[in-house]
Amino acid sequence: MKQFSIFSIVAALLLAGCNAQNVPNAGTSGDASTQKPDVGADIPAEKRAFVRNVHVVPGAGEVALKVDDKLAVPAADFGNASPFVAVEEGKKQIVAIGAGNTKVAGPMPVTLDAGEDLSVIVSGVPGDVALLPFKHKNGGPVADKAKVAFLHAAKNLPAVDVFINGKRYRGGVNYGVATDYRELGPGRHTMQIRYVESLPVVKVTPIPTPTMAPVQGDPLAEIPPPSTPAPIVVKPRRSVTLTQQLDLQAGKVYSVIVFYDAQKLPKLRLLEDFFAAELK
Numbered sequence: 001m002k003q004f005s006i007f008s009i010v011a012a013l014l015l016a017g018c019n020a021q022n023v024p025n026a027g028t029s030g031d032a033s034t035q036k037p038d039v040g041a042d043i044p045a046e047k048r049a050f051v052r053n054v055h056v057v058p059g060a061g062e063v064a065l066k067v068d069d070k071l072a073v074p075a076a077d078f079g080n081a082s083p084f085v086a087v088e089e090g091k092k093q094i095v096a097i098g099a100g101n102t103k104v105a106g107p108m109p110v111t112l113d114a115g116e117d118l119s120v121i122v123s124g125v126p127g128d129v130a131l132l133p134f135k136h137k138n139g140g141p142v143a144d145k146a147k148v149a150f151l152h153a154a155k156n157l158p159a160v161d162v163f164i165n166g167k168r169y170r171g172g173v174n175y176g177v178a179t180d181y182r183e184l185g186p187g188r189h190t191m192q193i194r195y196v197e198s199l200p201v202v203k204v205t206p207i208p209t210p211t212m213a214p215v216q217g218d219p220l221a222e223i224p225p226p227s228t229p230a231p232i233v234v235k236p237r238r239s240v241t242l243t244q245q246l247d248l249q250a251g252k253v254y255s256v257i258v259f260y261d262a263q264k265l266p267k268l269r270l271l272e273d274f275f276a277a278e279l280k
Contacts, residue, residue, distance in 0.1 A: 043088045049112035050084040051094075054121045054271065056153050056259035057129050063104055063122050066095045073120070079259075079267075081119070083274040089114045096122045096131060105129035119273075123153040123259060130155070134178050136253075136273065146248035147181040150191070151257045154266050160193040160258065178255075186250040193258060193268065194241045203231040244268035 055063045055076040065073035067087050074082040095106035105122060108131040112118060121132035134151055141147065150162050152173050162170045162179060170179045173193075206229045244256055253273040261267040 043086055047089050047114055048086040049089045049114060050117040051087050052084045052119050053082040054119050054257065055080060056121065056123050056257065057104070057125060058260065058262040059126050060104060060129070061099050063096050063098050065120055066097055067092050079269055081271050084117055087112065094120055094131060096129065105131050108133065119255070121151065121153045121257070124155055125260070132176055137180060141251045141253055142183060144250050145183045146186055146250060147183055147253045148191070148246060148248065149179050149181045149255050150193070151178040151255055152176065153257050153259045157258065157266055158195050158197065160195040163192040163194065165189055181253065184248055186248055189246040189248060191244045191246055191256050191268070192241055194239065196237050197240050198235065198237050202234045202236060204234055205231045242266060242268050244270055246270060
């Protein structure tokens with residue numbers, strides 16, 4: 001299996017079942033980020049795509065998603081995700097909104113096919129927020145297995161290598177990229193991401209080169225000044241490993257996402273991918 005960009009379009013998921021969720025429309029009054037959205041119960045099953053909101057912007061408060069200027073995806077707080085909800089297939093414009101119905105990021109254009117499920121990663125820091133579309137390609141849950149994918153949503157973090165249970169799973173995963181899903185048995189597993197971090201540049205001034213003494217017996221000879229070499233620029237680097245324990249259940253699908261926490265440090269988080277009933 002190979003990596004795929006979360007900016008690329010991937011094949012639609014197979015549908016299995018037809019149990020629509022039914023959450024009433026909350027109307028237009030109040031703070032849009034805390035309203036209950038219309039999750040598309042009136043959309044015919046054969047025209048439904050599914051969207052969720054993954055919020056990893058520290059200090060941004062709760063964030064919800066509008067699809068074509070209509071509140072469609074529930075609010076999530078920092079480090080968490082909403083369930084998947086149904087929207088109608090087709091070309092869409094997605095906007096992230098926060099308190100007071102203020103725009104956090106977007107619009108982001110996306111085309112959804114019937115049966116596709118899309119995670120919109122609200123990523124970055126206040127004032128510099130990006131929406132990253134991740135179209136899942138998981139084929140649905142497996143009865144006796146769990147599935148896990150990794151998503152890179154930390155903008156200033158370099159490419160990372162992903163290890164599962166000590167074995168390299170994917171290398172060179174860049175910001176804005178997700179891995180495919182890995183099937184694992186239920187129980188405890190360990191995911192690690194490793195990357196090389198550049199530290200602040202250091203300038204080292206070498207010791208001046210000693211000069212030769214004047215010729216013995218020549219009192220007029222001058223001692224030349226010592227030779228001072230140019231400073232040496234040192235670019236130190238260090239290897240960093242982040243570890244996430246995975247307690248997985250059979251028949252469930254998960255994502256591990258890397259993002260920056262409120263202290264601007266990289267952090268891993270295990271999220272269950274709560275698919276709508278149609279996707280199960």
